[in-house]
Amino acid sequence: MTHATEPDSSPPLRLRFRVPAEGVVAFSPLLQAGFFVTARVGCSVKTLLSGQFGIDEEYVTRRITTMFLDSKPVDKMESTLVRDGATLALSCAMPGLVGATLRRGGFYAPFRAGISCKEDDSPTRAGIGTVRIKLFNLLMGELGPLFLGRGIIVTASAMEELLLSSGDLFMTSCSEVSVDAAPAELTALVKSGIFKGRKKVRLTVLFDPPVEIPEDDL
Amino acid sequence: MEKIARINMGAAGGPEVTVTEVGEYAGLGGRAMTSIIIATEVHPLAHPLGAENKLVIAPGMLSGTAGAMTGRLSVGCKSPLTGTIKESNAGGQAAQVMARLGYAAVILEGKPTTDDLYKIHINKDGITITVDNSLRLMDNYPVIAKLRGEYGDKVAYMTIGSAGERKLLTASIACTDPELRPTRHCGRGGVGAVMGAKGIKAIILDDAGLKMRPPKDPERYRDANRKFVEGLRKHPVTGEGLPAYGTNILTNILNEAGGYPTRNFKSGVYEGGSKLSGEAQAELEIKRGGKATHGCHRGCVIQCSGIYNDAQGNYVTKQPEYETVWSHGGHCGIDDLDTVARLDYLDDNIGVDTIDMGVAIGVAMDAGVIPFGDKEGAIRLVEEVGKGTPLGRILGCGAAITGKVFGVERVPVVKDQALPAYDPRPIQGIGVTYATTTQGADHTAGYAIATNILKVGGDVDPLKTEGQVELSRNLQIATAAIDSTGMCLFIAFAIMDQPETFQALLDMLGSFYGITMTGDDVVALGKKVLSAERDFNKRAGFTAAHDRLPRFFYTEAIEPHNQVFGITDEELDSVFNW
Numbered sequence A: 001m002t003h004a005t006e007p008d009s010s011p012p013l014r015l016r017f018r019v020p021a022e023g024v025v026a027f028s029p030l031l032q033a034g035f036f037v038t039a040r041v042g043c044s045v046k047t048l049l050s051g052q053f054g055i056d057e058e059y060v061t062r063r064i065t066t067m068f069l070d071s072k073p074v075d076k077m078e079s080t081l082v083r084d085g086a087t088l089a090l091s092c093a094m095p096g097l098v099g100a101t102l103r104r105g106g107f108y109a110p111f112r113a114g115i116s117c118k119e120d121d122s123p124t125r126a127g128i129g130t131v132r133i134k135l136f137n138l139l140m141g142e143l144g145p146l147f148l149g150r151g152i153i154v155t156a157s158a159m160e161e162l163l164l165s166s167g168d169l170f171m172t173s174c175s176e177v178s179v180d181a182a183p184a185e186l187t188a189l190v191k192s193g194i195f196k197g198r199k200k201v202r203l204t205v206l207f208d209p210p211v212e213i214p215e216d217d218l
Numbered sequence B: 001m002e003k004i005a006r007i008n009m010g011a012a013g014g015p016e017v018t019v020t021e022v023g024e025y026a027g028l029g030g031r032a033m034t035s036i037i038i039a040t041e042v043h044p045l046a047h048p049l050g051a052e053n054k055l056v057i058a059p060g061m062l063s064g065t066a067g068a069m070t071g072r073l074s075v076g077c078k079s080p081l082t083g084t085i086k087e088s089n090a091g092g093q094a095a096q097v098m099a100r101l102g103y104a105a106v107i108l109e110g111k112p113t114t115d116d117l118y119k120i121h122i123n124k125d126g127i128t129i130t131v132d133n134s135l136r137l138m139d140n141y142p143v144i145a146k147l148r149g150e151y152g153d154k155v156a157y158m159t160i161g162s163a164g165e166r167k168l169l170t171a172s173i174a175c176t177d178p179e180l181r182p183t184r185h186c187g188r189g190g191v192g193a194v195m196g197a198k199g200i201k202a203i204i205l206d207d208a209g210l211k212m213r214p215p216k217d218p219e220r221y222r223d224a225n226r227k228f229v230e231g232l233r234k235h236p237v238t239g240e241g242l243p244a245y246g247t248n249i250l251t252n253i254l255n256e257a258g259g260y261p262t263r264n265f266k267s268g269v270y271e272g273g274s275k276l277s278g279e280a281q282a283e284l285e286i287k288r289g290g291k292a293t294h295g296c297h298r299g300c301v302i303q304c305s306g307i308y309n310d311a312q313g314n315y316v317t318k319q320p321e322y323e324t325v326w327s328h329g330g331h332c333g334i335d336d337l338d339t340v341a342r343l344d345y346l347d348d349n350i351g352v353d354t355i356d357m358g359v360a361i362g363v364a365m366d367a368g369v370i371p372f373g374d375k376e377g378a379i380r381l382v383e384e385v386g387k388g389t390p391l392g393r394i395l396g397c398g399a400a401i402t403g404k405v406f407g408v409e410r411v412p413v414v415k416d417q418a419l420p421a422y423d424p425r426p427i428q429g430i431g432v433t434y435a436t437t438t439q440g441a442d443h444t445a446g447y448a449i450a451t452n453i454l455k456v457g458g459d460v461d462p463l464k465t466e467g468q469v470e471l472s473r474n475l476q477i478a479t480a481a482i483d484s485t486g487m488c489l490f491i492a493f494a495i496m497d498q499p500e501t502f503q504a505l506l507d508m509l510g511s512f513y514g515i516t517m518t519g520d521d522v523v524a525l526g527k528k529v530l531s532a533e534r535d536f537n538k539r540a541g542f543t544a545a546h547d548r549l550p551r552f553f554y555t556e557a558i559e560p561h562n563q564v565f566g567i568t569d570e571e572l573d574s575v576f577n578w
């Protein structure tokens, strides 16, 4: 297996903590604006989501009804390939005509035929790469814990902005905080200017109790 | 709903009320009622603000019943903004109350000979019209506060703000919500200016002592309504997405698709989009003690609306809808939800269409009146509209007039009505509807995404190039039909995906009227409405040349997909071939 992306020369700051299950909403600015994950690229969207991230196939098929690869609506997730550096945005079903139009394989897909993801035969390099994931609407709460638990990479400025805008309630609810594996205190951490001069943060968040992907919706 | 009230505002000796049987208009409701009356009774060359124009107010076919989602109110006239026939609808309580009062339509006719301002009170005992000049140039929130002192809280109000009195072309008619706030607007096409031209400031609808409209077959109706509600609740859009985030759930998606018109349609992606998203909005509303889930009228089970509070927890406005967040947000390069909420409040208070108002501000920004992104400047400009300054009057007449006055080339209007929040270059099918609708650019004209289930026009092969034209045609037919039922258009997702929910809707209509209703009947109704509207527009001087998008959509490719609008004129001209 080759490494399709040149790893960043400066390693990310590793930030890790535990929050109560309902705390996932605090991470929504990061989840909807997009975060980076390391993955094997050159595979199909479906393989990435189910095979690599471990999201139940049924959930992917029935719940993630709207998806974009590099701004292009995806219709066939089995044959659409994810390249290194791609952005994959995931959403539940959306309202209105445009919601129906953008829906995967939907009846109104011809309305946006010019921008749809086309199958392309050009060779795709398989290897380890970076994919940017965006989670929208209900998927933030449902899939956010999975990605946060695996660890996501965000810019240091986005991480700092998130912590600065989080209320005291959130800050005090975080436990088992560590920075580069050393125990730390979150409020002091933000004040210490630790993010200055850093480009990236690898954020891992554990939820208490663990948040499972809902099955009732399937 | 067995009667029609006609109020002649120009009668000698003051306004005159005539109440008749429904007669030739029997069986119609909502848009079908307003459009067929206007097409039949209004001279197509009438001046929209003159005595010959009429303002028809009609509840939907199922309004005033115990059925869910039945509270849309249609208002129709010849539009002062577009010059075409116009139907503009809103939620709020008015439709339910008017229907229970037994009126299938209230028609405002003529023009007063004095400049007195009137209010109309309708209750079970009849219709009373009185002069009330104390309301002059008051905006909607203070007007409602004053009227509540007189008529109380158990009524529904329809009012115009200062924009309607000034006959601005984007003036709306406000309908109060269950909390008696003037937040639900028949916004599009300047219907508020027509009410202002008739000298009417407020309509007070009081159904005290009256019951729900009884269905012909109560048991079947109850059963159909139960199935209909179940269908709405179990669908992920109507049961989860819309209640949790409202229509603004679309911001992230449109932005991701490159179809979010930014800074007056110069790009399809807005870098500040996620700050304006429905997700961010809902989180803020909950954090500040507002509501992310709220119904605009009693009997709504989807509840796509909400309550937006300021940082101190004080009410600012109802949850701004996607189109409003776009018009005042990304279209103007503003990424601040508090500014958008303030602008939404001002629009509701002054009484203007949030789409045309926001688009006009963006066009003014493009002209250099204020820079894109100027939050305080945008608020100042809308306040000018409320003050009625010359600049405010220009802006309050919408994007088309604003573009002309300031010499802007890129003016996103069709038939002088501003395009809503979906760029027709990446999503070309919606451009077909914008161009060809009878109403001027309007996303809701082709919104009823149930055409596959209705089999309008037979089975469409979406892979054929003409598929977009066919789909747009079918959408417009289905929408005209649903607009006539009084049902909120957001039911469309559930009836598209769940045949049993569509059947439940047909059963509701059938059991209420004691008839058997089929999908074909729905299609026939939609075609009848559209044909009447097209015929009116033709007689008013509209031709195929008006069924076009502005030229820049054909010549300026938009990022990130670098597409121009590519549907040919011949294809557009075939939309209404049936």
Ligand code: SF4
Binding pocket: B069, B091, B092, B294, B295, B296, B297, B300, B301, B302, B303, B304, B305, B488, B489, B490
């Ligand atoms: S879904 Fe929204 S617009 Fe429709 S009736 Fe309910 S609150 Fe009003």
